[in-house]
Amino acid sequence: MIADYIIKNAKIFTADKKQPMAAALAVKDGKFVYVGDEAGLSAYEGDVADLGGKFIMPGILDTHVHVTTSIGFEYADLGVRFECDGKQGALDFMADYIAKNPGLMRYRFMLEQKYLNGETLTKEELDFICPDSELIILEGECHSVWVNSKILAAREITDATPDPVPELSYYVRKDGHITGNAFEGAAWPFLFDLDVLTDEQIVEPLLRFIDYCVKTGVSAVFDAGFPEYEKFHERVYKLLRKMDEQGKLPIYIDGCYMLTNPAKKNEALEELKRFNREFNTEHLKVHTLKILMDGTQKIHTAAMVTPYEDTGKSGATCFDAKGLADVLKSLNDMGMDLHIHTVGERSSRTVLDGVELARKELGEKYRIKVTCAHLEIQDDADMDRFAKLGVIANFTPYWHAGDPRILSPLLGKKRASKMFRCKTLWDSGALVTWSSDNVAYSDFVTWSPYLGMEVGMTRQIT
Ligand SMILES: [Zn+2]
Structure with a gap:
């Protein structure tokens, strides 16, 4: 031959x-x-x-990255990062900064919640140190924010504004009044100003990203979406489609449409169909719904089977098992797949329960690929269910050096030492995949699949 x-x-x-x-x-x-x-x-x-x-x-497949979110972080003002000892220390630092930099339209800071020593900040306190300009403080993981009244007024957020998902994506309230602290889907819209970006500003980092993938041997990625910025997400896809038509997209991008609010389920399914039709070039396709099922452990928005030790609360999921089964049935009819952010024990359990229900109802017609992403922690009772139910377990090995001391106060020592159990799932016969979950291009160090593989195997980062 x-x-x-x-x-x-x-x-x-x-x-x-x-x-x-x-x-x-x-x-x-x-x-x-x-x-x-x-x-x-x-x-x-x-x-x-x-x-x-x-x-x-x-070629390496990076099965969960954020191609479009990374454009947002490329141009985001993450603010002045600082550490402090409790609330008063935070207020003093910011008041001092504002006094030294007077007259700005907006002040932005970044602070990890742990530095507030269990306290929180209110809009009244922020208004007191910053009455005339916008003030926003991003929590270290960017999954929650504190803002002053100026920002709430500009976005017309009032006591009457409903929470997208109570206990998961929500405005913190005291005596029925919003406090200026918002979590997950309620916080994301405060982060980025993307309308001002030109096409050139979007394409330049995309080309850097593509170049990095080619050089490192990454031939395909799954883009895990951009929460609360559907319009911008689509704009980036349009530019990627154009690049593919011009022969400038040599890697495969498997895209998604993202759903964060169960009330928008039908709209999301329709949009997914449209994305599937509109983005269908050789290297760019969309056939997956992405759902943010819960949040992160550090700020207690990851949904747990066993409650957090420090708060006694368990977090909440975006859908219950029955609600998720309904989504799965719709996706199954459409011939689409599901990729779902599941950090806490109850988040992945609810997905497994939902898949079980959908499988029972659909029988042999079940054909959907369901991927649970992150899986930081699972309940022992669920460990053998991934293989049985055919749910793909997607881990983020770069995180697997995680220091159990950080989460011990929230989870208890024993639970904090039993995280990231990809080997246990692998041994159960489940399909286990790894990915980088990167959200910012920057210098691409954390994008390296080889670094991810090393940390995943050694559980050490030096
Ligand atoms: Zn992600």
């Missing part, structure tokens, strides 16, 4: 358990027609490249 090209004298990792390594391969019409030892090449004719022992492996 005449092959388009032939490679010999290489160390080829095939990812095939039966034959993990090979020395030679032949390709015809874009497909491997031979992978094996050099003796087997005698059946093929064509140009032969001698690789002199170089290593070849399949």
Whole structure:
């Protein structure tokens, strides 16, 4: 047979358990027609490249990154990062900064909640130190914010504004009044001003990202969406589609449409259909709904089976099992898939319960691929259910060096030492995947799949 090209004298990792390594391969019409030892090449004719022992492996798939959110962070003003000892220290620091930098339209700071020593900040306190300008403080993980009255008024958020998802995406209230502290889906809209960006400003970091992927051997990524910025997310996809049509998108981007508020379920399903139709070039496709099922452990928005030790609360999920089963049935009819942010124990349990219900009802018609992402912590009772129910377990190994001391006050020592159990799930027969979950391009250090693999295997970061 005449092959388009032939490679010999290489160390080829095939990812095939039966034959993990090979020395030679032949390709015809874009497909491997031979992978094996050099003796087997005698059946093929064509140009032969001698690789002199170089290593070849399949292209890497980064199965959860944020291509569009990273554009947001590329231009975001994350504010002045500071540490303090309690609330008064925070107010003093910010008042001092404002006094030294008077007359700005907006002041932005970044503060980890732990530095408030269990206290919180209110809009009245922020108004007192900043009555005439906008003041926003991003929590360290950007999953919650504190804002003053100026910002709430500009966005017409009042005591009557409903919470998108009570106990998950919500405005903190005291005696029925909003305090200026907002979590998850209620906080995200405060973070970015994206309308001012030009197409050139969006394309430039995209080209850097594509270049990085090509250089590191990442051939495909799943884009896990941009919460609360659907319009901008679509604008980036339009630019990516154009780049693909111009031959400037050499990697595959598997996109999504994101849902954060159950009240918008029907709208999201319709939008997903439209995205599926509109973004369908060779390297850009959309066939997945992304749901933020819960939040993060550090700020107690991850949903738990066993309550948090320090607050006694358990967090909340975006859907209950029945609600999720309904989403799954709709997606199954549409021929689409589901990728779902699940950090806490109850979040993944609710997905597993929902899949169980949907499978029961759909029987042999069930064809949907469901992926739970992050999986920081699971209840023991759920460990064998991923394999049984065919739910893909997607971990973020770069986080797996996690210091159990940070979460011990929230989870208790024992639970905090039993996180990121991808090996246990792997041994149960579940399909386990790894990804970077990056949200900012920056210098791409944390995007490295090789660094992720190393931390995932060693549980150490140096
Ligand atoms: Zn993510």
